[in-house]
Amino acid sequence: SKSEEAKSEVSKDASKLIVVGYAQVGAESDWRTANTESFKSTFVPENGYELIFNDAQQKQENQIKAIRDFIQQEVDYIVLAPVVETGWDTVLQEAKDAGIPVILSDRMIKTSDDSLYTALVCGDFIKEGETAGHWLEDYLKSKNVAADEKINIVTLQGTIGASAQVGRTDGFANILGQNANWNMLAKQTGEFTQSKGQEVMESFLKQFDDIDVVVAENDNMAFGAIDAIKAAGKTCGPKGDITVISFDAVKAAFDAMIAGDLNASIECSPLHGPRVAEIIQKLEKGETVDKIQYVDESYFDTSMDLEKIKAGRAY
């Protein structure tokens, strides 16, 4: 009968998977791998989703192409982890014209039209940079470093123009501005990768023989920096010549702190899969969602029971 036909249409609809296209940055770091895993394990058919995953190899042009492909495939939602902040308006307008909601995950964009995205869930990168600065203030105090003793700092920056880079650089600079004895010797990008971090640190060590502190804008660049420091015959960590601070707090960072090579890592959560799924579920029900959602984050250092904390962590 007609009504039975209608009923079976409804049940077919109810069993229809929600198709999500994820334009991922790349696979440049442990954090990124954990983030990809978080999406791949959340957006599965058992949870009602089909995931179309694209790895852009850290290139914006690849992400733009992926978004255009998602639009062509008429996905239900587009999730974008934007490699850099600028240059999204045209392609996001295309998604909007196609009626596909865009959820920004992990990093933000600069746009004059906020209607181009539905929601944003990410870490507060400026706050992370400030946390790193405050950590250094406290650490130097605990070491009884005189307020007029010069502290020479170098920074390994993330991908230039990525909100994770911009926020961490600016946040740390805010605290540096309050400490007249802190001296930023140099800042250079290590592209958020271990190999580039190592390469840049090698060149810093050749240029400057008096580095006191390295700020690495992610853990993997810190691991590269630690290798470079050791290869140059210097030591690092709480008992070494050079203090190393990084961001992310992935498992390997806990190992580096336990080994005494890394002083502190400022937390950045990669587990955005379930957070984005929650946003999509609300949108499916016609509920409103908070436009900007910052994840609560902390920091870890060698004064803590790191073995115990590490054991309880998923990434």
Ligand code: AHR
């Ligand atoms: O946007 C988050 C940053 O991107 C993480 O700190 C870094 O590891 C990743 O590549």
